[in-house]
Amino acid sequence: MASHGNGLAKIETQKMKEDKIICHDDSAVPVTAQTEDELHSLQKKKSGPNTPIKDIQSAFGIPTTEVERQKQQLQSISASLASLTRETGPKVVKGDPRVETPKLVQASQPKHTAAPNITDSALKFTHILYNLSPAELYEQAIQNEKGSFITSSGALATLSGAKTGRSPRDKRVVKDETTANELWWGKGSPNIEMDEQTFLINRERAVDYLCSLEKVFVNDQFLNWDPNNRIKVRIVSARAYHSLFMHNMCIRPTPEELENFGTPDFTIYNAGKFPCNRYTHYMTSSTSIDINLARREMVILGTQYAGEMKKGLFSLMHYLMPKRQILSLHSGCNMGKEGDVALFFGLSGTGKTTLSTDHNRYLIGDDEHCWSDHGVSNIEGGCYAKCIDLSREKEPDIWNAIKFGTVLENVVFEERTRQVDYADKSVTENTRAAYPIEYIPNAKIPCVGPHPKNVILLACDAFGVLPPVSKLNLAQTMYHFISGYTALVAGTEDGIKEPTATFSACFGAAFIMLHPTKYAAMLAEKMQKHGATGWLVNTGWSGGSYGSGGRIKLAYTRKIIDAIHSGELLEANYTKTEVFGLEIPTELEGVPSQILDPANTWPDKNAYKETLMKLGGLFRKNFEVFANYKIGADNNLTEEILAAGPNF
Ligand SMILES: Nc1ncnc2c1ncn2[C@@H]1O[C@H](COP(=O)(O)OP(=O)(O)O)[C@@H](O)[C@H]1O
Numbered sequence: 216m217a218s219h220g221n222g223l224a225k226i227e228t229q230k231m232k233e234d235k236i237i238c239h240d241d242s243a244v245p246v247t248a249q250t251e252d253e254l255h256s257l258q259k260k261k262s263g264p265n266t267p268i269k270d271i272q273s274a275f276g277i278p279t280t281e282v283e284r285q286k287q288q289l290q291s292i293s294a295s296l297a298s299l300t301r302e303t304g305p306k307v308v309k310g311d312p313r314v315e316t317p318k319l320v321q322a323s324q325p326k327h328t329a330a331p332n333i334t335d336s337a338l339k340f341t342h343i344l345y346n347l348s349p350a351e352l353y354e355q356a357i358q359n360e361k362g363s364f365i366t367s368s369g370a371l372a373t374l375s376g377a378k379t380g381r382s383p384r385d386k387r388v389v390k391d392e393t394t395a396n397e398l399w400w401g402k403g404s405p406n407i408e409m410d411e412q413t414f415l416i417n418r419e420r421a422v423d424y425l426c427s428l429e430k431v432f433v434n435d436q437f438l439n440w441d442p443n444n445r446i447k448v449r450i451v452s453a454r455a456y457h458s459l460f461m462h463n464m465c466i467r468p469t470p471e472e473l474e475n476f477g478t479p480d481f482t483i484y485n486a487g488k489f490p491c492n493r494y495t496h497y498m499t500s501s502t503s504i505d506i507n508l509a510r511r512e513m514v515i516l517g518t519q520y521a522g523e524m525k526k527g528l529f530s531l532m533h534y535l536m537p538k539r540q541i542l543s544l545h546s547g548c549n550m551g552k553e554g555d556v557a558l559f560f561g562l563s564g565t566g567k568t569t570l571s572t573d574h575n576r577y578l579i580g581d582d583e584h585c586w587s588d589h590g591v592s593n594i595e596g597g598c599y600a601k602c603i604d605l606s607r608e609k610e611p612d613i614w615n616a617i618k619f620g621t622v623l624e625n626v627v628f629e630e631r632t633r634q635v636d637y638a639d640k641s642v643t644e645n646t647r648a649a650y651p652i653e654y655i656p657n658a659k660i661p662c663v664g665p666h667p668k669n670v671i672l673l674a675c676d677a678f679g680v681l682p683p684v685s686k687l688n689l690a691q692t693m694y695h696f697i698s699g700y701t702a703l704v705a706g707t708e709d710g711i712k713e714p715t716a717t718f719s720a721c722f723g724a725a726f727i728m729l730h731p732t733k734y735a736a737m738l739a740e741k742m743q744k745h746g747a748t749g750w751l752v753n754t755g756w757s758g759g760s761y762g763s764g765g766r767i768k769l770a771y772t773r774k775i776i777d778a779i780h781s782g783e784l785l786e787a788n789y790t791k792t793e794v795f796g797l798e799i800p801t802e803l804e805g806v807p808s809q810i811l812d813p814a815n816t817w818p819d820k821n822a823y824k825e826t827l828m829k830l831g832g833l834f835r836k837n838f839e840v841f842a843n844y845k846i847g848a849d850n851n852l853t854e855e856i857l858a859a860g861p862n863f
């Protein structure tokens with residue numbers, strides 16, 4: 216190459232012979248697309264049909280087009296979204312309004328018999344995003360919902376807005392002729408009444424809000440892995456966050472199951488971004504979560520916390536299942552290699568999710584189960600784990616489940632790397648991860664198992680006086696089940712900022728529908744029949760109350776749980792504690808013996824005794840309301856249960 220005056224080498228433009236080309240052009244055949252649009256259209260392969268209604272015509276051998284199929288689907292959704300006072304259904308159309316689809320499928324409009332009542336809402340289209348995949352929901356969230364980000368492990372970080380926990384005081388249940396007699400009302404009950412008319416006002420408010428949007432999300436899914444007692448649910452919501460949350464938390468239908476879906480058994484209208492009207496009767500805040508069992512509907516206004524939906528459906532199951540002689544349980548559940556099943560009851564933050572997720576056992580579920588004559592079944596299709604201070608070392612299975620598809624609520628992450636800081640409580644203490652159950656490597660699919668062998672009652676005792684583990688007789692198990700004691704850990708229920716002693720019947724008073732003794736009688740009957748052993752495990756404080764003592768190490772609790780599963784603890788030597796009369800082991804491998812009796816761990820013995828008596832008094836006071844109830848048909852058991860409380 217010759218050098219020119221400016222110092223740059225002259226480029227050879229002379230053509231080389233074919234065989235002398237050094238740099239081979241090994242690229243593939245160029246794309247066939249003639250335009251960018253055409254190229255983009257090649258990117259997406261057509262998915263199979265996605266229809267909730269069994270195609271009647273094709274059942275008779277007459278083929279129907281995909282367009283007709285989708286029309287039927289939209290008809291069903293249009294009926295769900297119908298205003299009860301105006302036109303029979305909004306104009307719904309499938310697909311994202313921003314994406315230009317060549318053929319927009321529209322539900323055929325119902326014929327008006329009365330004079331047409333044309334309103335602006337009747338003129339507009341509501342776009343339906345039906346059972347979208349996690350990838351599609353990620354895109355929707357990131358494009359449209361502020362606070363949506365992909366974290367470094369691939370999870371979708373979202374913000375639930377002003378509410379970062381449930382609002383139990385804003386829950387309302389319609390009291391009609393049937394429910395007035397069937398449900399538990401009054402003092403201590405979670406069922407705060409509302410009338411049918413007020414429900415309809417809130418329903419209309421939610422439906423109008425949802426239909427005013429450009430697009431709404433619709434999920435058609437199942438509850439309960441027991442095939443004979445499966446419930447079909449439809450969730451209508453305004454946010455991709457809510458749709459992905461329910462996709463993860465409910466049971467996901469196969470394409471065939473979706474095709475046979477038909478009419479849902481229950482529908483949730485989640486208009487959580489929009490408040491209820493304070494001038495509406497029964498409303499005491501701008502949040503309202505309303506259940507109408509007769510209409511099989513639930514309306515959410517004024518809270519975007521996704522946990523309301525899953526726990527709302529749990530309330531429904533607490534009504535429907537006992538009618539079928541099936542016990543609904545606020546418990547985690549897992550199974551050993553030998554088929555031994557354990558239930559983990561406990562209030563929020565006591566360790567149901569943490570302790571049922573056990574690398575050495577099969578996970579059946581972390582939170583909501585049914586116990587029928589055939590064994591146990593999970594109600595849900597996913598888990599909802601607390602993330603505060605989550606560590607890879609202590610909880611590897613939960614850590615690894617936080618990947619693509621998982622909803623990560625209210626966590627804080629590093630701005631650039633999107634690395635989550637699980638210790639950060641800036642948004643809330645109640646940070647959460649919702650993931651499909653199969654994200655846990657040893658999940659038992661289908662999520663069913665035989666009758667439980669161990670029934671573990673978890674209490675996070677902020678007073679630090681309950682032993683780390685006690686073996687319970689049946690009457691004690693019932694006493695503690697009905698009492699449902701724990702110290703609420705900050706955040707899960709709105710307004711709770713530090714642990715406080717709480718009694719919540721059946722370890723889930725916020726979700727039960729019938730009187731607690733109804734569930735207790737069923738549990739006693741099942742435990743007796745199947746020979747299950749009851750245990751009380753304190754996952755809370757040791758060596759002093761909250762503030763002076765410390766929380767019992769998770770590693771110790773795991774050792775205790777291992778010994779329950781293996782049967783080792785059943786064989787241990789026991790002594791009885793004063794006041795509560797609990798049987799506690801004197802020794803347990805892997806756990807320092809002195810912590811097994813809390814009396815040994817408190818530096819100030821008088822303070823211990825005082826605190827023990829104080830908690831005993833709280834138990835007594837709480838149980839007074841149950842003293843006049845019979846538990847099942849067995850009068851002796853009722854007597855024994857009443858006597859199974861603290862003695863002093
Ligand atoms: N000894 C212990 N046993 C169980 N959980 C513990 C213990 N010590 C700390 N924890 C923490 O307490 C929380 C329990 O929450 P979680 O398992 O989600 O409860 P639940 O499912 O009952 O609401 C987790 O964050 C867990 O790491």
Ligand SMILES: C=C(OP(=O)(O)O)C(=O)O
Nearest residue numbers: 381522562563564599707
């Ligand atoms: C979702 C909840 O469940 P838990 O805290 O029991 O896991 C809740 O109570 O809001």
Ligand SMILES: [Ca+2]
Nearest residue numbers: 568582599600
């Ligand atoms: Ca949980």
Ligand SMILES: [Mn+2]
Nearest residue numbers: 562563567582
């Ligand atoms: Mn729970």
